[in-house]
Amino acid sequence: MRSYKVIFQPGGLEVKVQPGNTIMEALESAGISADFPCGGRGKCGKCRVKILAGAEEPTAIERDILEAQELAEGIRLACSTRINRDMTVQLPNYTHQHNILTSGKKIFQIEPHLKKILVEVKKPLLDKQYSDWRRLKDSLEQHGYNGDALEVPVSLVRRLPETLRKANHRITAVMCGSQITGIEEQDTTGTMLGMAFDIGTTTIVGYLLDLYSGQELGVVSMLNPQTRFGADVISRIAFANQEEDGLAKLHAAVLEAINKLIREAADQAGVDKRDIYGVSIAANTCMHHLFLGVSPRYIAVAPYVSAVSEPLVASAAELKIDINQAGKIFVLPNIAGFVGADTTAVLLATELDRSEEVKLVIDIGTNGEIVLGSRDRMVACSAAAGPAFEGARISSGMRGAAGAIDHVYFRDRLEYSVIGGGSPLGICGSALLDTVAGLLELGIINKRGRILPFEQITNTKAHAYKDHLLEHKGEPAFLLADAGKTGHGRPVMITQNDIREFQLAKGAMAAGVKVLMETCGIKAGDIKEVLLAGAFGNYLTPHSACVTGLIPLELESKIKMVGNAAGTGSKQALLSSREYRRAAEIAGFAEFVELGSYPKFNSIFAECTYFKQFH
Amino acid sequence: MRSYKVIFQPGGLEVKVQPGNTIMEALESAGISADFPCGGRGKCGKCRVKILAGAEEPTAIERDILEAQELAEGIRLACSTRINRDMTVQLPNYTHQHNILTSGKKIFQIEPHLKKILVEVKKPLLDKQYSDWRRLKDSLEQHGYNGDALEVPVSLVRRLPETLRKANHRITAVMCGSQITGIEEQDTTGTMLGMAFDIGTTTIVGYLLDLYSGQELGVVSMLNPQTRFGADVISRIAFANQEEDGLAKLHAAVLEAINKLIREAADQAGVDKRDIYGVSIAANTCMHHLFLGVSPRYIAVAPYVSAVSEPLVASAAELKIDINQAGKIFVLPNIAGFVGADTTAVLLATELDRSEEVKLVIDIGTNGEIVLGSRDRMVACSAAAGPAFEGARISSGMRGAAGAIDHVYFRDRLEYSVIGGGSPLGICGSALLDTVAGLLELGIINKRGRILPFEQITNTKAHAYKDHLLEHKGEPAFLLADAGKTGHGRPVMITQNDIREFQLAKGAMAAGVKVLMETCGIKAGDIKEVLLAGAFGNYLTPHSACVTGLIPLELESKIKMVGNAAGTGSKQALLSSREYRRAAEIAGFAEFVELGSYPKFNSIFAECTYFKQFH
DSSP states (O other): OOOEEEEEETTTEEEEEOTTOBHHHHHHHHTOOOOOTTOSSSSSOTTEEEEEESOOOOOHHHHHHSOHHHHHHTEEETTTOBOSSOEEEEOGGGOGGGOEEEOSSSEEEOBOSEEEEEEEOOOOBTTBOOOHHHHHHHHHHHTTOOGGGOBOOHHHHHHHHHHHHHTTTEEEEEEETTEEEEEEESOOTTOOEEEEEEEOSSEEEEEEEETTTOOEEEEEEEEOGGGGGOSSHHHHHHHHHHSTTHHHHHHHHHHHHHHHHHHHHHHHHTOOGGGEEEEEEEEOHHHHHHHHTOOOGGGSSTTOOOSOOSOEEEETTTTTOOSOTTOEEEEOOOOBTTBOHHHHHHHHHHTGGGOSSOEEEEEESSSEEEEEEOSSOEEEEEEOOGGGGGTTTSTTBOOSSTTEEEEEEESSSEEEEETTSSSOOEEOHHHHHHHHHHHHHTTSBOTTOOBOOGGGOOOGGGGGGGGGEEEETTEEEEEEEOGGGSSSSSOEEEEHHHHHHHHHHHHHHHHHHHHHHHHHTOOGGGOOEEEEEHHHHHHSOHHHHHHTTSSOGGGGGGEEEOOSHHHHHHHHHHHBHHHHHHHHHHHHHSEEOOGGGSTTHHHHHHHHTSOTTOO | OOOEEEEEETTTEEEEEOTTOBHHHHHHHTTOOOOOTTOSSSSSOTTEEEEEESOOOOOHHHHHHSOHHHHHHTEEETTTOBOSSOEEEEOGGGOGGGOEEEOSSSEEEOBOSEEEEEEEOOOOBTTBOOOHHHHHHHHHHHTTOOGGGOBOOHHHHHHHHHHHHHTTTEEEEEEETTEEEEEEESOOTTOOEEEEEEEOSSEEEEEEEETTTOOEEEEEEEEOGGGGGOSSHHHHHHHHHHSTTHHHHHHHHHHHHHHHHHHHHHHHHTOOGGGEEEEEEEEOHHHHHHHHTOOOGGGSSTTOOOSOOSOEEEETTTTTOOSOTTOEEEEOOOOBTTBOHHHHHHHHHHTGGGOSSOEEEEEESSSEEEEEEOSSOEEEEEEOOGGGGGTTTSTTBOOSSTTEEEEEEESSSEEEEETTSSSOOEEOHHHHHHHHHHHHHTTSBOTTOOBOOGGGOOOGGGGGGGGGEEEETTEEEEEEEOGGGSSSSSOEEEEHHHHHHHHHHHHHHHHHHHHHHHHHTOOGGGOOEEEEEHHHHHHSOHHHHHHTTSSOGGGGGGEEEOOSHHHHHHHHHHHBHHHHHHHHHHHHHSEEOOGGGSTTHHHHHHHHTSOTTOO
16 A cells, blocks of 8 residues: 655654655654544644645635634644645644654753854953963853863864864853864854765665754665675675675765765755764664674674774764764664664654653664663664565565556556656565465465466465466576566566565574573563564555554564655754663663574474465 | 093982992982981992992992902992993982982982782672673772772773673773773783873983883983974974964874884883883973973963963873873973973972072073972072074084084193084084183183184183184184094184173073072072083083083082983983972973063173173
8 A cells, every 4th residue: 555754843753654644644643742622523723733744725614713824834734734745744732843853752852962162262462371272261151161182183283273263262162071173253143954864785864964953854765885896795794705805885975975965965955064063874784884884794703893882982083973073973782793883773763762661673674673661671682684575685675766666556456656656667675565464365376385286276366366477498487567568678576586585584583582582571462563664564455464463463463664764764863962861771681692502493484484374 | 521421220310420429329419318327438238239330449438448359240339439431320229118218308209109919800790790891990999999980981991891801800990089090801910000201392202211210221312303493492383383284293293203212212221112001291381281292372471371281180082192092191290380390390300399508400491491499498480592402503502412513621732522423513512512611710711701813812821712813703702623534524612792691691680690689688698509410411521511601600629420311310200200290390390580570680680791800
């Protein structure tokens, strides 16, 4: 089923919404708490929101309750407006002086890591020949800093005399704790921007944010250029270890990408990249290490330890990040093994650490990270899902880009949707999932994943798809689009081997879920919510995920999509030093289960590759 | 009069001693407190010292008191051994476990800025997959560090995995406060060296020290290569401001010199420069700024403020100093104006800040710094002595190097000593001073500095020098060595103009002393000691300094040479973090008088250029 994207401002939280849902329902499913005094019956008018983009004609209730002026400005009622297109919604009730950001169930206070302070430095006098730095220090003491504890880099001292005099002793000091990281002529306190990154194995996403208001000024993304050195983390680690300058090449590639995205985001938003002072990095453990230029070698061999998991704050110059050189890079902490800072960010955004109820959080990307628990205990694991869900190793597979079939519907006849419309070029993970689910329900493939010969298929509904069953290079296959209908003139299909790949991937994920449930002594019935994060997690059809056993069947009604929660968590850590500290607590609190060393893991995994609710 | 050099170990304090003095007298004049229970009468044998170099035959008293074995090892009595050659003396009573260093009147505890800690890092386990950094942090916590406060640079994290594994998890952490600046394989705690520098306008001196024992392993020095851009601070500041890349050239020149001296010192001592972890820098304000790469521009124009005077600690990498990259550079604080960190170091070494008695401290180099006071109040000024005392702008002038006449004696006939022996090539500052003093006493020059025509000289003793009076290029001159006796075949003489230059230099110094005395309300009679530091101060003849009025006449008996006190202070700041903090207190406590803005300074200066006790 098609869904629409709703972005809530300030903060830029992005959610997928089923067509026809109200904004109120969208808020609820996004976990944003809001007051609906009349219970959402369109009587009190308290749930006013402003539609910034995608507004439609007001409803009768809205015409009745709202002023003409309000209607003209795009003010609507969250309980009344239904979502029938992509929308951007401003939430006035949550914007107390542009100082808080909605995310998850709670709101958090923006507490910038860096501060800009306008100081009027005293001019030097013949009878008080205090040095430039001393006078600046004195001014900062007026602002509550302890002069003796202040740290200043030599590079800044070098610029101090001219900066002071050019600006007639009125300058802006950029502070990070007791460290003075920058000095700027005159008053630049009005602007402070930041970029929150989520560095995935396949995709890098960056969000340009106003560090004062939390407002999102732009989103940029690109393919991780490291993919040319290997599709998944294991092949990248091998490249880093075995190739000459392998680590340096991987490090340079991601740095270049980050700097390119920073330029792009600044250009698109019409801002100066030198106004960017903070960058947060959420990434899986391998991407985290490669970003830092640290060898990921020992993550891949027992006992699978990282070089560093703890939060790291470094200067922009030290990490060669092309923002204001007074800026800082805030690297989120990893949990353990392959469960990296991206998972920490997902937990930050989904607030599992504050949840009274037991929830299952799944972030499916090239790797799959699973966390089960509540504020009492959280247990995490990483399932080597492999890149099957991102289209790799699938005969017609491709990423979820334009031309990819993203959803498949087995109605009277086979229907599918294509990203961006037009003729299909291949299938992405969510379509693979839909197809396998559909074929299972039709009895076309059996419990073991075998595509049955047509004569063995007992479900009569399957007869409608007889023409789709064919043989391709000696193995059975299921045709989604024949050559005449595709953009490249080749058929798009799913082969027996594709189904085997799918089984390995879903088996790994399902086994991970099973091990965590065993570890915590939790049954599926105890789980109150399943939160799906990551690109694949947000595009998949929950029913298909449950039919195939990727997610336990009984949890279908509890599935909730939480968008790019890793990106959201990265934003939180960028906007709030308190949230960044919370990330460290989460990373320290979450327990880690190494699946490879879990007793009988191999048999659990093997069992999970089957579709056990079928014959 | 000839003097000998005595070096006291550990610590390397160097003093000039009059021939025939005992080591006891040398200790006293160096301000080193020592116990002489029998009052130095050669009865108790408690003042045993070991002569490391320059030992002579034992005295009768020593033969009586000391064992044959001791005598053979070079053990002598400080009260009995007379100094008739250069010596190096080990002071066993002051070497409590090689942990304290003698300097000035007090002894100070060695308290290294950096610490090396041998840590046995736990190996990672499958059920405790703590990151490398986490495990190192845990180990450091065992050593009393607060893990949460520890800071680690990314460059170190990059090396951590391999370092740990190559060393089988036994590594040495280099710590500076809560910052971990280095990691080294296995146990390297046995060695930690440092270099203390005194960067003068003309000369750079570096001392290689053992940071544990304080022992001096070598001394290196060279001409400051910046002299090719200008002889004094004013011309260097002009070069920095006006020439293209002037500042960068001056900065590069001093850095290159420092790195060359570090290599030289390490090579000479047969140590690895990578075992050097600390460098201290004492320098005048201009040299201080040029070392840091900071423009000295505003020191030279009213209101004469520096960019930074406060203590600065920077990493070796940040300042491009070629020692172990875990090392730190400790820059001593300036006082104000041209009174720089070299003066702070002199005060650290001479302990004026702890003196109950009023003392006058004079450091005469290319610039002259003067401090008057006690622990109750210290007032400092800088006198633009100009480079006359270092031989510049003097017709036969040269630095105090081989071939320079360093002392002149007006006996039956003119005698002089030449540095290094051999034929003279010119005169250095101390010989200029001796000559002017002698000519004044002989009545050859008058109160106003004029060389009188022979017929106007009334002192009959002057008649012996008739042949030395001549005319050179139309002005009167005094011949020291005629062309036949010099190394280059040109006469060495002092011209009328040289005397004018001398008058300007001594006038500036004397005016500085006068202003400080006026400021403090102190008369010459109140001053208990005059401490002379710096190369010129240590070579000059006190009588000549007082005859010419460079130092008030009544203070002649109170003059004490304190060697390169700036170098000694630099060493103290390197060896002891407490002494480095004391340097900051001194720099903050000392008051500064800007001579240029002192009321009637010009007339005081003019008056001081005369030789007022003469006619």
